[in-house]
Amino acid sequence: MKKDFFTLLGGFLTSLLLFFGTIGISFEWFTMDSINAFVVVISAFVALVINGYAVWKNTFVTPKARQFKENALKAQGEIKK
Numbered sequence: 001m002k003k004d005f006f007t008l009l010g011g012f013l014t015s016l017l018l019f020f021g022t023i024g025i026s027f028e029w030f031t032m033d034s035i036n037a038f039v040v041v042i043s044a045f046v047a048l049v050i051n052g053y054a055v056w057k058n059t060f061v062t063p064k065a066r067q068f069k070e071n072a073l074k075a076q077g078e079i080k081k
Contacts, residue, residue, distance in 0.1 A: 002046065010039040 013035040020026065 002043070006039050006043045009042065010035060013038065 014032070017030060017032070017035065020030070
């Protein structure tokens, strides 16, 4: 699903490139290579944010949540009382 969003982003930027070329506006830095590089950077940033959140969530568990988890495991009999 994430790949679809990045494909749509690349398609949108490509259509902007073609539109600007049609009306005679051109930027030297706005090419297919720069669009592809931008999409790769955005996808890498999104992956970094998602993984950073996962690490933060798994590392910094609050004591209240830890106690809740321990009580649930005790109730299931997986931890000795």
